[in-house]
Amino acid sequence: MTVCCHIGPAKIEVSKEDEIMKICQSCGMPMQTEEVYGNNADGTKNDEYCVYCFPKGEFVDPNATLEEMIETCVPFMVQQGVSEEKAREELNAVLPGLKRWK
Ligand SMILES: [Zn+2]
Secondary structure (H helix, E strand, O other), X not given: OOOOOOOOOOOOOOOOXXXXXXXXXXXXXXXXXXXXXXXXXXXXXXXXXXXXXXXXXXXXXXXXXXXXXXXXXXXXXXXXXXXXXHHHHHHHHHHHHOHHXX
16 A cells, blocks of 8 residues: 655754744655645645645545554655664654644
């Protein structure tokens, strides 16, 4: 199954005043441009979720649990050179705070 997290979760920096980087509220992927924003059913952009999670008005995997999302994301982060242990640690730190999983 294709899911998101091609880049992995963002390092969330809360304290910068002007530059609040949007991250996907499902997978934690940084969304630097509108091109990676998700799409609503009416064709407008959804800036809360990335296009990999929310391509056309609904989640790719609407029944996914937080644990499944973490397991799906780990291999992508490992591909980026992050150790599996570290990837899991970061995902466990970031994902539970995101809107989709609250
Ligand atoms: Zn996403």
